Amino acid sequence: MHVGFIGLGNVGGKLAGSILRNGFDLTVLDLDENLMAKFAALGTKKGRSPKQLAGDCDVVITCLPSPAACAAVVEGPDGILEGIGPGTIWAEMSTTDAGEVKRLAGLVAEKGGEAIECPVSGGCHRAATGNISIFAGCSRETFEKALPFLTVLGRRVLHTGDIGSASILKVVTNYLATANLVSVCEALTTCKAAGMVLNTAYEAIKISSGTSFVHETEGQVILNGSRDISFTMDLVAKDIGLFQSIAEEHSVPLELSPLLNQIFADGISRYGPRELSPNIIKRLEDATGLSILGDGFPAEMEDDEPEEPGYEVRPTAAVAIAAE
Numbered sequence: 543m544h545v546g547f548i549g550l551g552n553v554g555g556k557l558a559g560s561i562l563r564n565g566f567d568l569t570v571l572d573l574d575e576n577l578m579a580k581f582a583a584l585g586t587k588k589g590r591s592p593k594q595l596a597g598d599c600d601v602v603i604t605c606l607p608s609p610a611a612c613a614a615v616v617e618g619p620d621g622i623l624e625g626i627g628p629g630t631i632w633a634e635m636s637t638t639d640a641g642e643v644k645r646l647a648g649l650v651a652e653k654g655g656e657a658i659e660c661p662v663s664g665g666c667h668r669a670a671t672g673n674i675s676i677f678a679g680c681s682r683e684t685f686e687k688a689l690p691f692l693t694v695l696g697r698r699v700l701h702t703g704d705i706g707s708a709s710i711l712k713v714v715t716n717y718l719a720t721a722n723l724v725s726v727c728e729a730l731t732t733c734k735a736a737g738m739v740l741n742t743a744y745e746a747i748k749i750s751s752g753t754s755f756v757h758e759t760e761g762q763v764i765l766n767g768s769r770d771i772s773f774t775m776d777l778v779a780k781d782i783g784l785f786q787s788i789a790e791e792h793s794v795p796l797e798l799s800p801l802l803n804q805i806f807a808d809g810i811s812r813y814g815p816r817e818l819s820p821n822i823i824k825r826l827e828d829a830t831g832l833s834i835l836g837d838g839f840p841a842e843m844e845d846d847e848p849e850e851p852g853y854e855v856r857p858t859a860a861v862a863i864a865a866e
Contacts, residue, residue: 543567545691546595546602548615549636550577552772553662554605556669557635557695562586564672564694569595592616596625596632596655601691605635608780609642616646628654631688635695637661637716637781640706640788643679647705656684659705660692661712665759666772667843672852673697679708693852700855710788717785720778720802722756727823730764730834740765740836759843760820765836769820771843776815778822779806 543566547558550572562568562584570581571589578588589595592615595602602622606612612634616622622632632650634643634657647657658680668674676696678685685701692699702708729752733743744765747757760771782802789796809822823834 543601543691544569544599546571546589546599547605548572548589548592548595548603549605549607550574550581551605551607552666553669554635556666557603557605557662557674558586559670560672560695561691566691566694569599571595591620591625592618592622593620593625596622596630597627598625599630601631601633601688602626603633603635607636607777609636609638612636612638613642613646617649623649623653626650626653626655630655631684632657633688633691634659635661637712637777637784638709639784640709640713643709644706656680656687657705658684658688659708660688660695661708662696663712663715664755665843667759667845668697668847671845671847672849673845673847675855676700676852677702677708677711679703679705689854693854695852697850697852698855699852700857713781713784713788716778716781717799717802719756720782720806721798722754723760723820724802724805724822726754726757726761727764727820727826727834730761731823731826731830731832734832734834735830740834741838744836744839762839763841763843764820764823764834766839766841767835768841769818769823770841771818771820773819774815775806775810775813775817775819775822778819779803779810779815782806 545561545566546569548571550558550570558570569587569589570578572578582588604612604615632655643659650657658678660676660678662674662676664674674696675698676692677700679702702711734740744761747753763770786799786803827834
């Protein structure tokens, strides 16, 4: 299988690395020539355009920062639509708008290609080891074709339904992660204000019912002081804004979501859109004069699980029906 990969940023570069590490024929493309050069030094081909990748590859993966960037790559000059045809799969791995990915998937289908949206969840450190989770929205037939490369990119792969379903679920999970991040910031700051040793507070939360994936990962880089989780405030704002839009579209009267959007809008106005997202805690540090730091925590997260072959995750009801 010849795979083309467009977008070698914080997440995309690590996902492309998994493709390369597992022996696939890989062609890469990015606006940053230095990123392409690093992959070329490892034996990959350098692509010339999205059109060329769509014409030459069995699968073209996009992992880009925004719906607008994805649309430009798919339907712009020398875009994927100009090269794609029957038998070729376009796989969108970005966190994007469900309506937009449906629209672009329709255009791909008109050219005879197949589309799958497959956003990832679990952090850059798991993207690097192929242990990240993947949501896959597409027809079951396309899912079966895509599974061989999806189980290389990720450990747990869930078929979520038709195109659009994976984007909704990805936005939902990113919203939950943001709510966790803000609550962890408040909890750690309150512990510090109350005179708790933050190393002890971290462990207490970790072994309790109050723990979360965010606490056990982002909590560590917060306490280290690096706050480096390879994700920025503008990307958080995009994701939670998409979640708010979904709720409004379906007349769900949310209370936490508008507040989270306000918090990150304020964080961006104070520290800039490209500030690392865990530094949302700086709002509390500034307000209290406290420094939320601990000893011995890592500056970046590393996946301590060995890379293992991926597999399809089936919803509980589907498992029960299959067993019958």
